[in-house]
Amino acid sequence: MTIVTGVSVRVPAKLNLQLAVGPPRADGYHHLVTVFHAVSLFDEVTAEPAERDGVTVTGEGADRVPVGQDNLALRAVAALRGPPGTGPGVSRAGPGPAGVHITIAKRIPVAAGLAGGSADAAAALVACNELWDGGLSQPQLLEVAARVGSDVAFALLGGTAVGRGRGERLTPALAPATRYHWVLAFADGHLSTPEVYAALDRLRTAGPGTRAGRGERVPRDQPGPAEPGLDTGLMSALRSGDAGLVGRALSNDLQPAALSLFPALRKTLAAGLELGALGALVAGSGPTCVFLAASAERALDLAVSMSGAGVCRSVARVTGPVPGAVIVPPVK
Numbered sequence: 001m002t003i004v005t006g007v008s009v010r011v012p013a014k015l016n017l018q019l020a021v022g023p024p025r026a027d028g029y030h031h032l033v034t035v036f037h038a039v040s041l042f043d044e045v046t047a048e049p050a051e052r053d054g055v056t057v058t059g060e061g062a063d064r065v066p067v068g069q070d071n072l073a074l075r076a077v078a079a080l081r082g083p084p085g086t087g088p089g090v091s092r093a094g095p096g097p098a099g100v101h102i103t104i105a106k107r108i109p110v111a112a113g114l115a116g117g118s119a120d121a122a123a124a125l126v127a128c129n130e131l132w133d134g135g136l137s138q139p140q141l142l143e144v145a146a147r148v149g150s151d152v153a154f155a156l157l158g159g160t161a162v163g164r165g166r167g168e169r170l171t172p173a174l175a176p177a178t179r180y181h182w183v184l185a186f187a188d189g190h191l192s193t194p195e196v197y198a199a200l201d202r203l204r205t206a207g208p209g210t211r212a213g214r215g216e217r218v219p220r221d222q223p224g225p226a227e228p229g230l231d232t233g234l235m236s237a238l239r240s241g242d243a244g245l246v247g248r249a250l251s252n253d254l255q256p257a258a259l260s261l262f263p264a265l266r267k268t269l270a271a272g273l274e275l276g277a278l279g280a281l282v283a284g285s286g287p288t289c290v291f292l293a294a295s296a297e298r299a300l301d302l303a304v305s306m307s308g309a310g311v312c313r314s315v316a317r318v319t320g321p322v323p324g325a326v327i328v329p330p331v332k
């Protein structure tokens with residue numbers, strides 16, 4: 001008999017098919033309307049009982065992930081236990097150690113615009129809820145997730161969903177079961193999300209005539225509208241399941257800011273479009289670039305050509321949408 005001591009959860013990276021950013025709010029965050037899309041690039045997070053809370057990170061970019069209380073997965077564990085009076089809260093009850101050790105096997109690159117840290121936090125919530133027999137429902141976990149970070153709730157949900165507020169208020173998108181084929185071009189470098197938002201604010205307040213770079217339009221000259229709008233063109237493209245229409249409708253208000261901080265990405269985006277991508281954009285706050293291909297074969301061709309073009313560190317082929325954080329059944 002195998003005694004199972006830990007719980008493992010697989011959790012996907014996300015893309016933003018639309019990312020519309022409004023002006024900064026009083027709390028420093030920005031009003032968003034975004035269309036999230038979960039893709040088949042996964043981290044695996046394991047929670048095991050331990051005397052004291054701790055975290056170990058292995059794999060892609062592990063040395064860049066903090067392992068102290070700043071770690072987003074440990075912050076998620078703290079939020080799950082919850083200070084009294086803040087809603088649902090669970091922790092280890094009965095005999096056995098009260099702490100948890102979290103092991104994160106990373107494949108989602110760190111600080112790449114793919115919400116890898118948020119994914120790990122979402123996976124830690126699911127794993128600890130199971131480990132401690134917490135019994136929280138998905139709506140209750142979503143509530144805890146929303147307190148941990150802007151993208152954590154979506155990593156629980158997966159699929160394709162519209163995010164509002166900071167990105168944490170989610171509505172699943174009703175769309176046919178189309179599988180989209182994406183190529184991700186990973187950059188040789190990183191971007192900090194707060195710095196990219198700050199650069200966007202600077203570009204917007206710099207006023208008319210300021211350009212983020214050749215061929216790049218600053219989306220709004222002055223602070224954006226209080227509530228940025230959902231792109232109905234993108235939503236109808238998603239409902240049609242037509243990859244060509246989806247490719248043309250991709251948009252990201254953070255892209256000019258990311259390009260201003262990381263100008264080499266312009267070449268990467270242009271190369272992908274020249275090589276036949278149906279659409280191209282920077283992933284979230286970057287610096288990963290995302291390309292939509294017409295089919296699995298086209299995605300393979302594009303991935304091979306992109307790696308040969310010398311415009312990125314490496315490439316990956318992924319599909320979407322995929323489900324959010326799921327428990328990996330223990331090997332018998």
Ligand code: C5P
Pocket residue numbers: 028029030031032118148149150151165166167193194195197
């Ligand atoms: O919520 P999360 O920790 O993922 O956000 C990282 C940073 O991104 C925030 O500290 C903030 O600077 C920026 N951000 C923002 N507006 C949002 C989401 C994130 O300004 N809606």
